[in-house]
Every structure is written in C-alpha cells, then in structure tokens.
Amino acid sequence: MVEKIHTTLRDSSVARWTALILLASTMFVAYMFIDVLAPLSTMLETSLKWTPDTFGAVAGSEYFLNVFAFFLIFAGIILDRIGVRRAALVSGFLMVIGASIKLYGISDYFNAGGFGYDFFNSFWTGFPGSAKVACIGFAIFGCGVEMAGVTVSKGIVKWFAGKELALAMGLEMAIARLGVFAVFRLSPFLAEKGGVTLSVGVGTLLLLIGLLTFGVYFFFDKKLDAQTEALRAAGDETSQEEEFRISDLKTIFTSKTFMVVAGLCVLFYSAIFPFQKFATGMLESRLGMTTSEASSLFSYFPIGAMILTPLLGWFIDNKGKAASMLMLGSLLMIVCHLIFALTPTESFTFAIALTAIIVLGVSFSLVPASLWPSVPKLVDNKVLGSAYSIIFWIQNIGLMLTPILIGWALKSSNPGIAEQIAAGEAVKYNYTVPMLIFAGFGVAALLLAFYLKALDKKKGFGLELPNIVK
Numbered sequence: 001m002v003e004k005i006h007t008t009l010r011d012s013s014v015a016r017w018t019a020l021i022l023l024a025s026t027m028f029v030a031y032m033f034i035d036v037l038a039p040l041s042t043m044l045e046t047s048l049k050w051t052p053d054t055f056g057a058v059a060g061s062e063y064f065l066n067v068f069a070f071f072l073i074f075a076g077i078i079l080d081r082i083g084v085r086r087a088a089l090v091s092g093f094l095m096v097i098g099a100s101i102k103l104y105g106i107s108d109y110f111n112a113g114g115f116g117y118d119f120f121n122s123f124w125t126g127f128p129g130s131a132k133v134a135c136i137g138f139a140i141f142g143c144g145v146e147m148a149g150v151t152v153s154k155g156i157v158k159w160f161a162g163k164e165l166a167l168a169m170g171l172e173m174a175i176a177r178l179g180v181f182a183v184f185r186l187s188p189f190l191a192e193k194g195g196v197t198l199s200v201g202v203g204t205l206l207l208l209i210g211l212l213t214f215g216v217y218f219f220f221d222k223k224l225d226a227q228t229e230a231l232r233a234a235g236d237e238t239s240q241e242e243e244f245r246i247s248d249l250k251t252i253f254t255s256k257t258f259m260v261v262a263g264l265c266v267l268f269y270s271a272i273f274p275f276q277k278f279a280t281g282m283l284e285s286r287l288g289m290t291t292s293e294a295s296s297l298f299s300y301f302p303i304g305a306m307i308l309t310p311l312l313g314w315f316i317d318n319k320g321k322a323a324s325m326l327m328l329g330s331l332l333m334i335v336c337h338l339i340f341a342l343t344p345t346e347s348f349t350f351a352i353a354l355t356a357i358i359v360l361g362v363s364f365s366l367v368p369a370s371l372w373p374s375v376p377k378l379v380d381n382k383v384l385g386s387a388y389s390i391i392f393w394i395q396n397i398g399l400m401l402t403p404i405l406i407g408w409a410l411k412s413s414n415p416g417i418a419e420q421i422a423a424g425e426a427v428k429y430n431y432t433v434p435m436l437i438f439a440g441f442g443v444a445a446l447l448l449a450f451y452l453k454a455l456d457k458k459k460g461f462g463l464e465l466p467n468i469v470k
C-alpha cells in the first residue's frame with residue numbers, strides 16, 4: 001500500500017528554521033555590503049577624491065533603478081511568476097554582479113588608467129570616474145538587494161504562515177542588523193590593512209557565499225513545492241494556490257488598507273534610515289563629541305533593535321496587537337526626534353542622548369516587527385511578492401528623497417556655516433530644523449497608524465490577532 005503524504009517540510013520545525021537561516025544569512029551579507037563604504041568616507045576623500053556630495057550620490061545610487069526604472073515593481077511581478085527559489089537566485093546574481101562592478105570602480109587597476117578609465121573621466125568631470133562606475137554597480141546591486149528583500153519576505157511567509165511568522169521575520173531582521181553592526185567594525189579594520197579595495201573585495205566575496213546559500217535554499221524550496229503539489233494532487237484543499245495574473249495587481253492598488261500600510265512604511269522608514277546617516281553629525285554637534293565617540297554612542301541603536309525585534313515578533317505571533325504596536329512605535333519615534341530637536345543645550349546630556357537612542361531603538365523594533373508580518377493579512381498570497389515590492393518601491397522613494405531634503409534643510413537653516421567650515425573655523429551645524437522634519441514624519445505616521453487601527457476594526461483583517469493558528 002502506498003503511504004499518502006499528509007505533511008510537508010513546513011511541518012518540520014528543523015526544516016523551517018533551517019530555511020530561515022539560509023535566507024537570513026544572505027541578507028546578513030547583503031546588509032553588510034550596503035554599508036561597506038559608510039565608515040570610509042574620510043579615506044575615500046583622500047584616496048579617490050570623493051567629496052561629501054560624491055559620497056552621498058554613490059550612497060543614494062542604490063535606490064536609483066528601483067525607483068526610476070520601476071525595477072522593484074517588476075521584481076515583485078517576476079517573483080510572483082517564477083516563485084521564491086528562482087527569484088532568490090536572480091536577486092543573488094544581481095547583487096554579485098553589481099558589487100563586482102562597484103569593486104572594479106574603486107580598484108587600483110581601474111584608477112591607474114584601466115579599461116574604461118578615460119571614458120568615465122571624459123564627461124561630467126566634477127564627478128570622479130571611479131564614483132560613476134561605483135554608482136552603476138551600486139544601482140545594480142540595489143536592484144538585487146531589494147529584490148532579495150521582497151523574495152525573502154515572501155519566502156518566510158511560505159514557510160511560516162499560520163506558525164511563528166512574526167518571530168521568523170523578526171529574527172531575519174535581527175540577523176540583517178547584526179550585518180550592519182559587523183560591517184561598521186570590520187570595514188575600517190580591513191581598509192587599514194589593505195585599503196578600501198580590500199573592504200569592498202571581502203564584501204563582494206561574502207555576497208558570493210550569500211549566492212551559494214540561496215543555492216542551498218533552492219533545494220529546500222523545491223522539495224517543499226513538490227510535497228505541496230502532491231497534497232494538491234491528493235485534493236487537500238488547504239494546499240490549493242491560484243495562478244498569478246497581472247490583472248490581480250488591481251486588488252493591491254485598490255485596497256485602502258494596504259495603501260495606508262504603505263504610507264505608514266514610507267513615513268516611518270524615512271525618519272529612521274536617513275536619520276542614521278545624519279545621527280553621528282547631530283550628536284557631534286549637540287554633545288561636542290568626536291566622530292568616533294558619536295558613532296560608537298549611536299551604535300547602540302541597531303543593537304537594541306536587533307535584540308528586541310524577534311522578542312516582539314514572538315509576542316505578536318502569540319498575543320497579536322500589531323496595529324497597536326504600530327501606533328506605539330510611531331509615538332516613541334516622535335518623542336525621540338523632539339528630544340533631539342528641542343532639548344536645550346545645557347540639558348542635552350550624554351544620558352539624555354543615550355536614553356533617546358535606546359527608546360528610538362525600541363521604536364525601530366516595534367514598527368518593523370509588526371508591519372511586515374501584517375502584509376499577508378491584507379492581500380492574497382498569489383500577489384504577496386508584488387505587494388511587498390510595491391511597499392518597498394514607495395519606501396525607496398522616501399529613502400532616496402529624504403536625505404536630499406534633510407541635507408538641504410540643514411544647509412538652509414544654517415546660512416554661512418558650510419563656508420566657515422570650509423575656511424577651517426570650528427563651528428557646528430544646528431540640527432533643530434532637520435530633527436523637526438523627522439518628528440513631522442513621525443506625526444504623519446502616527447495619524448496613519450490610528451486610521452489603520454480603525455480600518456482594521458471596521459473591516460476585520462485581524463491585525464490585532466495572533467499569527468499562530470492554534
């Protein structure tokens with residue numbers, strides 16, 4: 001007698017968590033590569049003549065193709081069509097290709113007149129050829145890393161829906177944050193030993209390992225699909241999944257609740273990731289610290305978020321309350337940014353700054369831990385990849401534009417300071433206006449969070465309910 005399959009790999013906790021570790025390991029190295037140059041701006045200014053504007057433009061190039069060429073939207077459609085394992089490989093290849101181009105741009109070979117050097121230095125001469133090549137590479141890497149982000153999110157839902165979904169997403173984000181922490185320690189160390197090229201070279205090599213990890217995941221995913229298919233053939237209704245059609249995307253764009261979540265996402269993240277880029281300067285200015293003292297004070301921020309996000313994920317899986325957590329996270333963010341903006345200089349002590357950073361870390365755990373696992377409650381599984389990619393796309397617009405807005409606000413609210421600094425005077429920027437703008441994003445996010453909770457109550461999406469189906 002042939003024994004029928006009633007369970008799949010999804011039902012084995014070892015297989016489920018192994019799949020998560022494989023997916024999260026690639027995100028660990030991907031988040032490392034995102035910030036591999038972040039601690040090296042001074043070195044890049046002396047070795048490759050990258051001024052702060054050039055450095056900022058290279059950093060922002062990560063989002064360029066995703067936003068303007070709509071790559072993220074296509075990535076979601078591709079993901080829903082070809083499935084998690086193939087999309088993971090595509091995104092992994094894009095990351096490795098993009099990283100290799102960036103590595104080439106900053107390499108000694110290129111900068112000593114290697115292939116393409118004359119061409120890339122023949123136009124727009126105020127922007128170094130090395131930075132142009134790095135931008136092209138980083139924009140391609142950006143397509144890969146954001147596609148990997150949506151693919152991993154859909155992959156986690158595939159393995160953990162109805163189980164420890166928020167805990168798994170929280171752990172994946174914690175592992176990615178550990179990557180950010182690791183690269184801030186490793187990259188300056190490697191650059192001291194072998195220059196910027198060594199840091200980026202090691203980052204690229206790690207991405208290659210990340211691609212291999214996605215390759216191992218491929219076989220887990222394939223086996224799960226084969227088992228699910230067998231259940232489907234046996235007529236098990238819970239395993240039925242409809243085909244994705246482009247016209248299904250209409251359901252995403254016409255869902256008011258989904259759009260509210262996307263709005264909340266862009267407002268919240270615009271007050272977090274761009275703030276990270278300005279936080280060191282703000283702390284230096286407000287506390288009269290050196291760059292390294294300010295950056296080590298700020299390093300508690302991702303570490304705090306890393307510890308708390310999985311714990312909050314566990315709470316949401318077992319007790320629910322995701323919509324309330326979105327409200328609390330937005331509220332805490334407003335309080336922290338207002339503390340940075342309005343505390344008088346004489347009262348803005350190290351202890352106050354540290355407390356505000358830790359509380360902001362709590363906010364950075366509350367919102368991601370509750371936002372991403374809520375998306376599958378709002379849209380059909382067949383359009384989930386597209387739904388995540390649309391949220392990422394809207395979020396990427398904010399992440400690209402906010403640093404420009406904040407940089408402009410900082411300069412305009414401090415007339416003459418840039419010139420005084422260029423002349424060697426020991427003056428500091430006043431960060432009140434930029435910090436008020438960040439707080440303003442928080443206020444708008446809080447209003448949307450209230451509205452979301454009301455919508456959820458009216459329409460019954462179950463955002464306040466636990467994820468684990470007992």
Ligand SMILES: NCCCC[C@H](NC(=O)[C@@H](N)CC(=O)O)C(=O)O
Nearest residue numbers: 149152153169172173273368372392
């Ligand atoms: N499984 C959760 C995925 C989202 C994590 C989220 N990352 C992003 O939103 C990225 N689009 C941001 C970026 O690339 O800069 C996070 O909280 O890290």
